[in-house]
Amino acid sequence: MAEQNQTNQTNQTVIGAGARFKGELTLSGGALIQGTVEGSITAEGPGELKFAPQSQTRASVRAATVLIEGQYDGDVLATERLQLTSSARVTGEVVAAAMVVAEGATFAGKVAVGPDAVAASSKSAGNAINNATNSAMNTESHTRAAQTAAPATLESKPASRTSVRLPDWAAANGGAISGEASANRSDWVAQTTGRTSQKSASNEV
Amino acid sequence: MTKQVPMRDVRCYHCQQELTVPAAARNTRCPTCYRPLNLDDIEVRGASASAMIMTVGRLTIEAKAKPLTKRLHAGELLEVRGHVDANATCDGHVHLARSARASGQLKARSLTAEKGATFNGLVEIGPRTATSD
Numbered sequence: 001m002a003e004q005n006q007t008n009q010t011n012q013t014v015i016g017a018g019a020r021f022k023g024e025l026t027l028s029g030g031a032l033i034q035g036t037v038e039g040s041i042t043a044e045g046p047g048e049l050k051f052a053p054q055s056q057t058r059a060s061v062r063a064a065t066v067l068i069e070g071q072y073d074g075d076v077l078a079t080e081r082l083q084l085t086s087s088a089r090v091t092g093e094v095v096a097a098a099m100v101v102a103e104g105a106t107f108a109g110k111v112a113v114g115p116d117a118v119a120a121s122s123k124s125a126g127n128a129i130n131n132a133t134n135s136a137m138n139t140e141s142h143t144r145a146a147q148t149a150a151p152a153t154l155e156s157k158p159a160s161r162t163s164v165r166l167p168d169w170a171a172a173n174g175g176a177i178s179g180e181a182s183a184n185r186s187d188w189v190a191q192t193t194g195r196t197s198q199k200s201a202s203n204e205v
Numbered sequence: 206m207t208k209q210v211p212m213r214d215v216r217c218y219h220c221q222q223e224l225t226v227p228a229a230a231r232n233t234r235c236p237t238c239y240r241p242l243n244l245d246d247i248e249v250r251g252a253s254a255s256a257m258i259m260t261v262g263r264l265t266i267e268a269k270a271k272p273l274t275k276r277l278h279a280g281e282l283l284e285v286r287g288h289v290d291a292n293a294t295c296d297g298h299v300h301l302a303r304s305a306r307a308s309g310q311l312k313a314r315s316l317t318a319e320k321g322a323t324f325n326g327l328v329e330i331g332p333r334t335a336t337s338d
Contacts, residue, residue, distance in 0.1 A: 080320075081320070084330075094328075096318070097320055098318055098319055098320035098321075098322070099316065099317070099318040100316070100317045100318070101315050101316040101317070101330045102315055103298070103314050103315040103332075104315075104332065105315070105330055105331070106330060106331035106332075107316075107328060107329065107330035107331065108328075108329045108330075108331075109327070109328065110326070110327055110328075111311075111324055111325070111326065111327070111328040112324070112325050113301070113318040113322055113323060113324040113325075114321070114322060114323030114324065114325075115321070115323075116323060117323065117325065
């Protein structure tokens with residue numbers, strides 16, 4: 001009980017163990033996430049964003065310091081430090097100035113560590129978070145739309161063909177080369193190359 | 206009275222077989238796959254051009270090192286202080302010091318990247334992922 005009070009005092013915002021949050025969450029300072037979160041979390045200021053061992057998160061997160069102890073699926077931008085404890089189960093794309101992954105934790109994803117990576121992704125983080133929020137809010141409708149649209153897309157997709165433009169002498173005969181077409185071919189070769197072939201030159205002589 | 210030889214447990218980086226070897230041994234051959242194993246700790250200080258650097262011990266890429274190696278494996282610890290662009294695996298801990306400039310693919314049991322270190326690539330951390338290809 002005392003420990004819980006302590007965490008509540010040090011973290012200004014708490015998403016409790018039974019709580020389920022869906023959408024965009026913007027914080028000033030740190031937070032403790034114990035429940036389920038879908039969407040995006042932006043923590044401004046120097047506070048620590050902590051995901052408790054029982055938490056289940058599917059979100060895009062931006063904060064100075066991020067501590068993950070639970071299950072997390074999504075992108076993380078930690079401008080100062082990202083720490084995964086031994087109970088963490090994380091998948092997604094990570095950008096952090098410094099990173100610690102404890103033994104026992106599982107992580108799979110793309111990682112960019114360093115001040116340059118943080119600076120580069122800070123510019124695009126706003127767009128990424130907005131996209132994540134929209135996708136989280138519309139997950140069900142997107143799923144339904146994808147299910148209905150997928151067969152139609154497959155059926156309507158044309159077979160890939162390479163278009164070949166035939167010259168006039170070949171197109172006039174439907175692609176087959178006859179005697180007349182062959183004569184036209186010589187003219188066409190002369191026009192395109194700017195010179196007559198040796199055979200036709202000898203015929204003229 | 207026989208003298209007790211200190212031993213250590215290592216894992217073959219070719220076939221993942223665990224074996225016990227004398228602590229002072231510098232190399233051996235895996236009894237399962239018969240391939241040679243390097244038991245030494247390795248420090249890379251210059252521009253190593255070998256195809257792969259593999260050991261069951263510790264592997265350190267020093268601050269001014271820039272190995273051209275595309276395949277790294279360390280059994281116990283992989284410490285990077287220099288420039289590395291490689292596919293690295295480690296059965297133990299990977300430490301990226303603040304001077305590290307690393308990229309590539311990394312599989313390890315645990316990872317620390319100090320502030321100032323840079324890394325770009327794919328990472329897989331977990332108890333079963335730190336295995337050699």
